[in-house]
Amino acid sequence: MDAEQQLQAIKQAKVLMVGAGGIGCELLKTLALSSFQDIHIIDMDTIEVSNLNRQFLFRQSHVGQSKAKVARDAVLRFKPHINITAHHANVKDPEFNVDFYKQFNIVLSGLDNLDARRHVNRLCLAADIPLVESGTTGFLGQVTVHMKGKTECYECQPKPTPKTYPVCTITSTPSKDQFEGGGGGVSLPLARNFSLPLARNLLTGTISLSCLVHPCLSFSHLCTPVLGCFILFVHCIVWAKDLLFSKLFGDKDQENDLNVCSNNATSSSEHAEDVFKHILDEDIEQYGRRIYDHVFGYNIEVALANEEAWKNRNRPKPTYSSDILPDKLIQQIGNLDNGATDDPSSVSAMGSLGLKNPRDIWNLEENTRIFLEALKLFFGKREKEIGNLTFDKDDQLAVEFVTAAANIRAASFGIPLHSLFEAKGIAGNIVHAVATTNAIIAGLIVIEAIKVLLCDTNSYRMTYCLQHPSRKMLLMPVEPFEPNKSCYVCSETPLSLQVNTHRSTLRDFVEKIVKGKLRMDFPLIMHGSALLYEVGDDLEEDMAANYAANLHKVLSELPSPVTSGTVLTVEDLQQELSCNINIKHREEFDEENEPDGMLLFGWTQAPPMNMDNSLPV
């Protein structure tokens, strides 16, 4: 390749980088050193302490600041004459629409979650801009080139559903493990043909449940050594994090199983409606103890009342805070006033209780203290956030609360307790990350990007960075896969849906298919020219009322009836994705095997795991 021509292509290129994390820092540096002149970066994250072991453009003093902006400034220090534009924003924001994408020659992605990756994929397809996608986890990494019509798109191979419970099944079924990253996690189709032991080896000795690479790689095997116990503890974590934590600190309107109280006759008025509500002027510790006694005491008693269920098994022990901690906590909360820690993100129940080592396993009393103290700190120091909090593994106080709650529940069920360090790994699905792999992957991204800019289509490679079991090589380049002809994202093949049009409502269709399977966030549903449904912030009131009414109607009774043979058009204007769905009426569905009550065809489900998959030759 002519070096001058290559340099010209690089200098004229306008590049969009999404993600300024582990890969992003390395990538931005390498782009700058490779003479790229015009780079845009989008990242909504701010810098965390746990980024500093690899995201070398950031320093301790930058904690809390925008990753995109700090990264830009750091690179401009050694390359002052290039243009870098930083967007501290969510890549899914509407300002980043197709027209925005069209100004670039190439998009380079180092994102950490599936949802954003999907979004970027769809926009790149709509704008017809090539995308180089990447991911790393520990010593594993991958780079792929996605170019409309030439190679597969990011969604040609089905991806696991995120936001399900990180339940590690003891069997080798892929089930519903969670794949969200945390440090540039790999969620790419690394392999249809990746061997489990190989990947396992790279991670041996960890307790993480993160299923790094593909649904085919359920790393349940990492849960040694106390597998039996661990599995059950996972459930305590799920309970503490997804039910209790979000009930107390998250969106109050969210449907949440803890919300629904027992309808048993035994339920007294005290336990009737919202026990979780903080009564005005109620002492916070009092409130904490009320919650404690409700979830660890009363609820367990209710459960125990069903004698039948506890035959042949260990009965859980109801736990009440006054049995564990008869006296009121010492006023640690007093340090609220002396303002030593003004930064709400640094408050810690461990800190105020003098517990230091995150690897220690707290006893029931310590867990109870942490539970109450963390709750107090949330209400005392971070009250503004209550109602909007979602669990974040880098939120120390949240991790403390969840660890304590999970442990108290575990104690009540006779399950061994775990340390904060372990609990954090489980709750956060923490992805391991080191600088070296990110550096290698960033280098590969730039190599692929240069090929794309030179239109050297035949040289594109999908490259895995891994320890191959037999070949003594670190990098494994393979030719990119062709587009999947039945991919609903990048091909025009219509989908078809079997549904009982007299029984299923528009809401069922929206929730189960449009959002659940097609992953659209702002869908618009049309039947011919009739608009049936639309999501958006700027809807006319009467239209919004119309759509709301439609949601409750069964398909065949919509203003423009949907029956067998109807073709529905479903679009997401932000993702610039549109598909047609052929509707076929079907009367009966098997409740167990077809729980949705409808079946979508032309949409590929994540494949079952096959442990014997071997690497391609």
Added chain:
Amino acid sequence: MAEPKTKYDRQLRIWGEQGQAALEKASICLLNCGPTGSETLKNLVLGGIGSITVIDGSKVEAGDLGNNFMLDESSIGQSKAKCVCAFLQELNDAVKAKFVEESPEALIETNPSLFSQFTLVIATQLVEASVVKLDRICRRGNVMLIFARSYGLTGLVRISLKEHNVVESKPDHFLDDLRLNNPWPELKQFAETIDLNVTDLVAHKHTPYVVILVKMAVEWAERHGGCLPSTREEKKEFKEFLKSKTIALDEDNYKEAIEASFKVSTPRGISSNLRQIIDDSAAEVDSTSSDFWVMVAALKVEFIANEGDGEAPLEGSIPDMTSLTELVTGFVISSAVNLSRTLLLSSYDSETIVLLYTYKTDHCQLSCRHYVNLQKIYQAKAEADFLVVEQRVRNILKRIGRDLDAISKTNIKSFCRNARKLTVCRYRLIEDEFNSPILPELLKLLTDEDYSVAVGFYILLRAVDRFATNYNRFPGLFNG
């Protein structure tokens, strides 16, 4: 700060506290801080290496700015080592960073003892003659050396040290240590307490496959003159035999047993790799031997030949078994409504979910118990093996005149757990590689599709270095 190690959290989950401690103890010397060397140190500094010493005699020139992000315009004219060192220090204040503004080539000539203080020397872009000298210095001082050269988009890295012993080698494919081919008495006794001929389907399908295999192997041996299946025919027959014991279609534990049936037939005793290590002359220990070889010696004559019954110490952990299934809370929660009907419960609050969940896992109780018991038996055997090895180690330490407690319990335990996977790497002197390359090996690799490109570059880079040594310039430079 409640969690002082937060910064290293993501990597601690890969290499653990031991790995981190090794990093933090290490002191690294970098020769020449061009882009390759600087990048290397950057990754080590971020990870929390103990200390670094950057040695480079050159000043920053305009041409350095384009390829090394640690330098900016204000660095021009200053010592490159000083600028790079300052940047690295900024990355992590826990690292002790020093620099020496002198040419590495000169130091190798004039001050060879300088290098003995380091754990590891990373030499980049050194000329051939200096590499050879440095290698000898490091070998003598027992300092590890990594030599790297990069050239455009190609490069090479060479490790050089006398011997590198790995206890936790974490190999890619390794058979679990179930000892099905040679069960010890306690495991056999446990298997005997479980009746495979129960008619209760639930009990039948929740017997761990390890138990099934131990029992079936005994039955088989009784019918085959004490021998386990070994030929292909016999192995097939053994699988059929297992299949004949299933009483329902969905017995995953039997499917697992059939899949794992080859483990019964694996040869007894230690692997050839381990045999090679214990037969190594270094296993004849004296007071100068390393801890690693003392433990190998304990393994060798003492353990394997006696208590070990020809085997290495048991690892003590067992894999997942399908006998414990259906533990999917997520599923249970999502289908809580459906299931509550079955349970005649009128509501589904969180506790109902527990009920549902436990209902669903009712069948698991039995297998859970089996699994845990089995786990205990493996752990007990591993612990017993460890205690024996520990005693042997202490005896040897006494014999060779070292402190009885010179090797910690933790280290011996880790050694036992990984005994089957020990790895010993030895490296030739770089001088030997240069002067007497193993030609047949190179020729073989050159014709191998996987390696031909890499080996081609290896030869080219060697030629470049030789050219540079002979002509005092790099090839092609006269073209501008």
